[in-house]
Every structure is written in structure tokens, then in C-alpha cells.
Amino acid sequence: MARVSFSRNHASSPLARIERIWGWLLTLPFVLGLLFFSLGPISAAIGLAFFHWDNLTPPRFAGLANWQRLWGDELFWKALRNTLYYVAGSVPTGIVLSLALALLINLRLPAIQIFRTLYFTPVVTSTVAVALVWTWFYDSNYGILNYVIERLGRLLGIAWLRPIAWLNDPRTAMPAIIAMSVWKGLGYNMVIFLAALQNVPRELYEAAAIDGANRFRQFIHVTLPGISPVMFFVLVTSMIGAFQVFDQVYIMARDGRPANSTLTLVYYLYNHAFRYLDMGYACTIGMALFILIGAVTGIQIVLQRKWVHS
Amino acid sequence: MKTLGRNGNKWLWPALAYTCLTLIALLMIFPFLWMISTSFKSMEEAFRYPPNMFPEHWHFENYRLLTKTLPVGRFFVNSIKITSLNVIGVLLSCSMAAFALARLNFPGRTLLFAAALITLMIPWQTTLIPVFILFQKLGWKDSHYPLWVPAFFGGGFAVFFLRQFFLSVPRDLYEAALVDGLTPGGVLFRIYLPLAKPALTTLGVFTFITSWNDLLSPLIYIDTLEKMPLTAGLSFLQTQYSSNWPIMMAGAVVSIIPILVIFYISQKVFVEGIATSGLKG
Numbered sequence: 001m002a003r004v005s006f007s008r009n010h011a012s013s014p015l016a017r018i019e020r021i022w023g024w025l026l027t028l029p030f031v032l033g034l035l036f037f038s039l040g041p042i043s044a045a046i047g048l049a050f051f052h053w054d055n056l057t058p059p060r061f062a063g064l065a066n067w068q069r070l071w072g073d074e075l076f077w078k079a080l081r082n083t084l085y086y087v088a089g090s091v092p093t094g095i096v097l098s099l100a101l102a103l104l105i106n107l108r109l110p111a112i113q114i115f116r117t118l119y120f121t122p123v124v125t126s127t128v129a130v131a132l133v134w135t136w137f138y139d140s141n142y143g144i145l146n147y148v149i150e151r152l153g154r155l156l157g158i159a160w161l162r163p164i165a166w167l168n169d170p171r172t173a174m175p176a177i178i179a180m181s182v183w184k185g186l187g188y189n190m191v192i193f194l195a196a197l198q199n200v201p202r203e204l205y206e207a208a209a210i211d212g213a214n215r216f217r218q219f220i221h222v223t224l225p226g227i228s229p230v231m232f233f234v235l236v237t238s239m240i241g242a243f244q245v246f247d248q249v250y251i252m253a254r255d256g257r258p259a260n261s262t263l264t265l266v267y268y269l270y271n272h273a274f275r276y277l278d279m280g281y282a283c284t285i286g287m288a289l290f291i292l293i294g295a296v297t298g299i300q301i302v303l304q305r306k307w308v309h310s
Numbered sequence: 311m312k313t314l315g316r317n318g319n320k321w322l323w324p325a326l327a328y329t330c331l332t333l334i335a336l337l338m339i340f341p342f343l344w345m346i347s348t349s350f351k352s353m354e355e356a357f358r359y360p361p362n363m364f365p366e367h368w369h370f371e372n373y374r375l376l377t378k379t380l381p382v383g384r385f386f387v388n389s390i391k392i393t394s395l396n397v398i399g400v401l402l403s404c405s406m407a408a409f410a411l412a413r414l415n416f417p418g419r420t421l422l423f424a425a426a427l428i429t430l431m432i433p434w435q436t437t438l439i440p441v442f443i444l445f446q447k448l449g450w451k452d453s454h455y456p457l458w459v460p461a462f463f464g465g466g467f468a469v470f471f472l473r474q475f476f477l478s479v480p481r482d483l484y485e486a487a488l489v490d491g492l493t494p495g496g497v498l499f500r501i502y503l504p505l506a507k508p509a510l511t512t513l514g515v516f517t518f519i520t521s522w523n524d525l526l527s528p529l530i531y532i533d534t535l536e537k538m539p540l541t542a543g544l545s546f547l548q549t550q551y552s553s554n555w556p557i558m559m560a561g562a563v564v565s566i567i568p569i570l571v572i573f574y575i576s577q578k579v580f581v582e583g584i585a586t587s588g589l590k591g
Contacts, residue, residue, distance in 0.1 A: 015488070016415065022494035023416025030407035031422065033463025038429040041440035048439065055443070101334065107327055117577050118335045121342070124573045126523035126541045129562035132548070133345040136555050142357045144344065151360075183338070188584070195585035244433055247525045251545060266435050273439050274530055286436040293433055 048283040055277050066284040076285065078260055079268040080292075082174060086264060087242040089178040090185075094238060095231070098186045102193035116194070120187035127184065131251035134180040138166035138252075167252055170261035177252050177262060181245070189234050193227065200226035225309045232308045236300055243293050246270065265289050342566075349373070349559035356555050372560040379550060379557075380543060381536050382564060389522060389539040389568075392457045396521040397514050399461030400468055405510070407464050408472030409498045413484050423473075429466035442530060452533040457524075461517070468513055475509040476502055512583025515576045522569055540565045 049066055053059040070076055105116050122130060137145045146163035153161025166176045200223060208218045224231075246266040249256070255271075256263025265285065273282035348356055349372055351365040376382055410416070411423050445456040479502060487497045503510070528542035535546065544561045551557050573580065 019414045019494060020416045023410045023414035023419065026406040026410040026414070026495065026498070027416075027422060029403045029462060030426075030464035030469060033403070033460065033465070034422075034425055034429060036444065037441055037460050037463060038432055038437055038466070039425065041437035041444070042432050044440035044443075045436050055446075104327065104330060104334075109324055109327060109331075112331075113578075115331045115335055116581065117574070119338050120577070120581060121570070121573070122338060124519050124569050125342075125566045126525070126544075126569070128523070128525055128541050128544055129345070129566045130341060132544070132558050132562050133341045133348075136348065136559070137341070137344070139555075142359060142361070144361055147360055183341075187338070191581050191585045195582075240433070244435060246435075250525065251548070254548075269435060269438075270526070270530075273442070279439055279443070283436075283439055286433075286439065290433055290436045294431070297431070 045283045045286055048280050049287045051280045053279040055279050059280070062280060066281050069281065070284050070288060075260065075263070076268065076288075079256075079263045079265050080288075082256075082261065082263055083243060083245070083265045085174055086178060086181075086245055087239060089175065090181050090242050091235070091238045093178070094182045094185050094189060095234060097182065098189035098234075099193050099231075101186060101190040102197055105190065105194055106197045116191070119190060122184045123187040127247035128251055130184055131180065131248045134176075134183075135167065135252050138176050140165045140168055168258055170259045173253055173258055173262050177248055180252070181242075181248055184248075185238070185241075189238065192230060192234055196227040196230035197223070228308045232300070232304045236297055239296060239300070240293055243289065243296070265292075345559045345562050348555055349557075349563050351556050353554065353556060369556070372556040373564070376547075376557050376560045376564070380546065380561070382540070382543075382561070384536050385538055385540040385543040386564075388454065388537060389541070392454055392539050393518055393521045395458035396461040397517045399458060399463075400465065400517045401510055401514055403462050403464040404468040404472055404513070405503060405506070406498065407469045409476055409494075409502055411469065412473045412476035413481070413497075413502075414494055426466045426469050430470065438526075438530070445531065451531060452537065453531075454537065456531045457521075457527055457539070461521075468517075471513065472506070472509060475506055479505055508579055508583060511576060511579045515572060515580045516584070518572060519569060 048059070050062055050064070051059040052062045052065070101119060105112055105119075137143050140146065140163065143166070145166070149161055150163055153159070164172055167173050204222045204226065205218055208222050213221065244266050245264050249262050249264050249267050253262035256267065266289070269282050269285040269289070272278045272285060347362075347364055350368045350370070351362075352367070352369050352371075355362065355366060407426075411419060411426075441456075441460075445451060448455075450456050450459075483501055483505075484494075484497050487501055488494070492500065522539075523541050524539075525542050525545065528539050529545070532538050532542070535543070538546070544565050547554075547558045547561045
């Protein structure tokens, strides 16, 4: 049989040699990419966090100076708190709402694909373009959002429904950015949840129905356990993405305005690296972000044993 | 279906569901409608209170003024160039590496695959600065190279994604083709790639969207306005016209049209590809 010649036990067989050469040839670009664009740079970044460097004069060894500075840097802690606020505000809301949308789409009514496509539209458009239009919504004086709020307040006679300064008020700026981000990301997780929902075996629902479980109990005892691995995936990827938020903050609240209430870690890193030319300190901020994301992801991997069914 | 037949009422539930669906659809689409509507308003009308949903007179001046103040045509050409090179680069380099990892036996394969998985966990902002310095040393600052050259060197996620897809193609196909005298490279290009069209389409569209929408890399690498791609170039409208919303909205409309066209053409393949793979940049 021809199969015999595919035995991979002999490293010296002609096929093994061909596969070896082609294997190295085909992966060569990727190997170079790993070295030059990820593994090399990450090692360099770890090293640079221990140097002072303005990108003009040669780097000077700094020991732990950057880390000590980070520890006492109030603006860093502020950026960290803002980022955690963003993560805590956007991730759970996004997950709950996108799951709700997926359940709605999963009703499999006629023409449902049209809605699925519409809900996905914000996902594909650039954050820059949609952040611009949301900034216009939020405009304190002429924004349509304040107009609607004012009209509603007058219509219903509710005194506290008054125009809000949104992006100009340190208390509302971050929630406003979170709302926009949730809106933009809904369709993405919806599509993933939708695929998960369709993978839950129908028989499980039928069995639960026979046992007298109503729709709500079916959701709790069949749907949620069934989609929990995907829920875990969505949770981890959304959190990692949320920790790296930059585009919408750059457009909607340039420089962390107002009063640094929207300054995030990546924005802070960007400022130090490319505006203050403080590469060493920027790398330290990057490392802190890396450690933070790693820790949070690690905690989730440990916790998932308690709630993810596999 | 039993979902529809609850309480013997055939109409109530679908009607309720469609009402919800439509309201949410309005919420998702309204910002785009408002973007388009504002882009055709005069300054005076844009700031009118109460606002009009549709412009009284359709002003095309905003688009004309947009092209006059910013080299939008240039931006557009830059975006097309950078984006297509990214798509070609990712598809080529990643399918090569993915095929080797899925089908070929060569020393270092396991290690390479592990390395690819590890890179998935590195936030790309951490590597930003060393990569920036590398390109600066190469004299590539203020050029398009940093924006597309990396694509030709693969990416952990795309390689992982395609490898899983290639693994699902029967191994016999590969072995039979070798017996017929094809080289492993020939098997990849003549047999595996044509079979992988859905996966490649998903990856291609996704790469197109990510690359077209990228803000941070052009901001970092490009200094000359004429070399900016469209999305990042658009952010300059904010500094030039801090409160001229009609012009900014015109810019936003121009920048999202290509994405929407690509998306609506490919949405079935694309959305389903994402659903099954959880593809993310």
C-alpha cells in the first residue's frame, strides 16, 4: 500500500526530507515575524523598562527608577482607575445586552438575518467615525441627546431631566464613552453568542420541558450552562480588549479631558512614548498593563473551573 | 414552531419580537442616519434648536469643502494601498505557516506552534515601542512600510485560525496529491487554498476592516498629512474644524462607505465565519 511510504519514523526518508525543507520554507516569514514583531519586541520592552531613554541620546540604565516613579505617579494610578472603571462599566453591560440580542435573534423569525446584519454594522465601521458622531450627540449645547432629554423632561414634567454636559463633565464623560463603546461592540458578541445558542442540543430543552421547567428555568438550567464555555471566551476577550481602550478616548476626550477623568492606560503610554519621548517610562507603563491583563486573565482561568461546564 | 404558539396566540409573540427588533435596529442605525443627515446640513441648520431630522436643503458643499481642506483623495488612495497589501500579506504568509503547522512534519513545529499561541497573549501596545524603534532605525518613519510590511510576516491569531481550518481538511487529500507528484507547496496552493475559501474570505474581510479602521499606527508612524490613510486622517478634522459638525460628519461618511460596501457584500460568509471561530484582531 502507498501508505507505507508515508511512515514518518525514518527521518532520512525522502519524504521526511521534503517535508522538513518545505516546513521550514513555508514558516520562515512567520518565524521572522515572531522574532522581529512580537517575541523580540516584548523582550526589548521588558528590558527598556529598566532604562531611561528619550529616543535621541543613548539609553542610560535606570535600575528600578522607572518602577519607583510609576509607584508614586498619581496620574498613572488615575489612568489605572479610569481603565478599571471602563472595563467594569463596559464588559458586563456588553455581555448581558449582547446575550439578550442573541436570544432575540435566535427566535428564528422570518427575515431575521436583516436584523443581524443591521446590529453588526457598528462593529465593522471605524471607531473614529462613530466616535465622532457620538461626540456630536453628546454636544452640551446642540447635541440631539440633550434635546431629547429636555423634551422628555418637559413632557413628563420631571424637573431633574435637564441637559447634561456629558463629555465636558468629569462625572459623566467616562459613562458616555462606555455607552458608545457598548453600542459599538454589541453586534460582535451577539454573533458569537448566537453560534453558541444554536449549538445547545434541542433534546436538552425538550427534556427540561417534559420535567415541567418553564422558559426562564430552561434558560437558567439549560441555556446558561450550555453556552458557558463561549461565555468564558467572550468574557476574556472583551476584558483584554477593554483594558486596551484607546481610539474612542482619543476622539471623544482628547488628552483625558475633562480633568483627566478619561485618561486610560494606553493613552497614558502613548503620551509618554510619542509626545514626551520617554520611551523607558512608556515601556514600564506597558509592562504594568501586560502584568495587569495577565493577572486578570489568570484569575478568570482559575475561576472558570467553578462556572464553566465542559 | 412552539415558540410562536404559546397560549394559542399566533400573532402576539412575533409582533412583540418584531417591535423589539425594530426599536433596537433603529438604535443601532440612528447614529449613521444622523451622520449622513448632518453631513448635508449647513452650519446654521446643524446648530438649530430644535434639530431637524432631515436637512431642509441638501448641502453638498460640506463634501466639496472637505476635499478642499484635506487631501481626501490622497487619503483614500493611501488607505486602499495599505489595506490591500495587508490583506494579501496576511493571507499569503499565514496560510503558508498554517499549512506547514497543520500538515508537515518538521523539527521545531511544536515549539513554533507554542510560540504562536504565546504571542496571542501579548497586548500589542507592549510591543509598540520596540517595533516603532525598529522601523525608525530602518528609516521607515513617515512611510507606509510600517503599516503593511508586518502583514507579510504573519500573525499568531490568523495562523492559529487557518491551522485549525486546514486540520479539518482530510489528510488523505494531502497524501494522495504527494503520490501524484505535487510538492507540499503545490498541495497548499492547488488543493488546500481553494478548499479554504470561506476561511480565507473571513480572514480577508476581517483584515481589511482592521487595517482600514486602524488609528494608532498611522498616528505614530506618519508625519506628513498627504501620507495618512483615511481613518486616521479623519481625526485631523477635529483639530482643523473643532465644531464644524457638517464637515466632520461628511468625513465620517466618506470613510465608512468602503467598509459598508465590503461588509454588506460579504456579510453572510463573514458573520458566520466570526461566529464559528471567534476571530478577533
